[in-house]
Amino acid sequence: MIVGSVSENKNLEKRVAITPDIIKKYRSLGLEINLIKDYASHIGISDEQYEKEGVKILSNEDEILKNSDVIVQMTILNDENLNKLKKNQILIGVLNPYDNEERLKKVILKETSCFSLELLPRITRAQSMDILSSQANLAGYKSVVDSFAYFQKAIPMMMTAAGTISAAKVLVVGAGVAGLQAIATAKRMGAIVYATDVRIASKEQVESLGGKFLIVDGAENLETEGGYAKETSLEFKKKQEELLKETLKKIDIVICTALIPGKKAPIIIKKDMIDVMPVGSIIYDLAASQGGNSEITKVDQVVDNNGVKIMGESNILNRLPFSASNLYAKNMFNFINNLFNKEKKMFQINLDDEIIEKTKVK
Numbered sequence: 001m002i003v004g005s006v007s008e009n010k011n012l013e014k015r016v017a018i019t020p021d022i023i024k025k026y027r028s029l030g031l032e033i034n035l036i037k038d039y040a041s042h043i044g045i046s047d048e049q050y051e052k053e054g055v056k057i058l059s060n061e062d063e064i065l066k067n068s069d070v071i072v073q074m075t076i077l078n079d080e081n082l083n084k085l086k087k088n089q090i091l092i093g094v095l096n097p098y099d100n101e102e103r104l105k106k107v108i109l110k111e112t113s114c115f116s117l118e119l120l121p122r123i124t125r126a127q128s129m130d131i132l133s134s135q136a137n138l139a140g141y142k143s144v145v146d147s148f149a150y151f152q153k154a155i156p157m158m159m160t161a162a163g164t165i166s167a168a169k170v171l172v173v174g175a176g177v178a179g180l181q182a183i184a185t186a187k188r189m190g191a192i193v194y195a196t197d198v199r200i201a202s203k204e205q206v207e208s209l210g211g212k213f214l215i216v217d218g219a220e221n222l223e224t225e226g227g228y229a230k231e232t233s234l235e236f237k238k239k240q241e242e243l244l245k246e247t248l249k250k251i252d253i254v255i256c257t258a259l260i261p262g263k264k265a266p267i268i269i270k271k272d273m274i275d276v277m278p279v280g281s282i283i284y285d286l287a288a289s290q291g292g293n294s295e296i297t298k299v300d301q302v303v304d305n306n307g308v309k310i311m312g313e314s315n316i317l318n319r320l321p322f323s324a325s326n327l328y329a330k331n332m333f334n335f336i337n338n339l340f341n342k343e344k345k346m347f348q349i350n351l352d353d354e355i356i357e358k359t360k361v362k
Contacts, residue, residue, distance in 0.1 A: 001031050001340075002068045002070075003071075003072060004072075006071075007036050012075075016039060017073050017329060020049045020052075020055075036064060043325060069090065070339075082107055087112065090349075092114075093116070115335070117131045118131065119358055129338070131328055136176065136177040139178045139317060140255070142319055143257075143284045146316070153252070156190020167192050169194070170192070170193045171248070174196075175206050176202075178257040180206070182257065183209045193211040200215070245273045249277070251277060256269065256283065267292070268293045269294040271296055281308045281309070282310075284311045292312055294310050294312075
């Protein structure tokens with residue numbers, strides 16, 4: 001059985017789905033790995049490193065797509081390569097089925113099985129495959145590092161003979177995996193950190209990291225069974241806006257991480273709130289690719305609103321591709337390991353398995 005992977009569009013995606021340190025695990029299952037030439041050279045991994053682990057390096061994408069039983073990618077294949085897939089092949093990646101519904105339907109009609117890893121259920125057994133958590137963890141860290149580098153003041157409190165410099169104040173919007181890592185990173189660097197989330201259950205987690213949790217009066221726990229945030233009522237949004245507007249008057253840096261799976265990101269930071277922020281403040285919007293949590297976020301641009309900078313990176317993990325690829329490759333292997341029948345030495349789509357059933361694109 002062959003597992004193959006071809007190049008992503010490197011202008012949009014620098015991460016890869018297979019790294020050398022995971023090859024031995026694939027080979028322990030009896031699987032052969034085929035990769036395209038210069039597969040990960042752009043992130044400092046040579047073809048020789050793969051070949052040392054027993055990987056077959058090919059120069060022809062068509063050969064990989066034709067011979068692979070399973071094709072693993074970071075994102076969905078381009079249309080030309082999607083059209084080359086055939087019956088009984090398996091495609092695995094972050095396929096974004098909400099936006100790629102029509103493209104994936106054509107592939108599924110050819111009886112190609114497609115699995116999208118962002119659809120993994122939030123269950124204990126799926127934790128080792130949870131690409132949203134592994135990638136969000138890095139995104140939360142990197143958003144703080146980048147915004148601090150852009151900020152033109154010191155972050156920690158400094159007491160000097162010339163006087164005291166106050167610590168920077170950071171607000172993290174959304175206390176999921178990315179938000180919690182942002183809180184932890186900002187605290188380690190000496191900032192005073194506040195956080196807000198519609199899920200009251202996250203209050204304890206925020207406070208355990210040293211953050212101060214902002215809670216709306218009369219709030220109820222708006223959390224789905226899967227652990228994600230629900231959309232809020234108009235009354236809740238109004239109360240939240242009043243609390244945030246008052247808080248933002250003293251905030252230096254805002255890290256936005258709030259997302260609702262399969263939907264446009266909720267707009268939480270309105271323009272009138274940004275107008276009251278101190279000149280020199282920064283908003284780093286991790287939700288930019290899904291519309292943004294800030295009303296004036298623009299993808300891959302820095303917007304200047306009267307001295308307040310709003311940064312909207314579409315794919316922050318392109319700035320940490322080596323680390324992100326290593327984690328993603330491990331998530332991918334764990335998913336494949338669950339999909340592979342060790343006794344029959346073949347891939348088996350068991351829809352009684354919640355992990356397989358939930359991630360299969362229908």
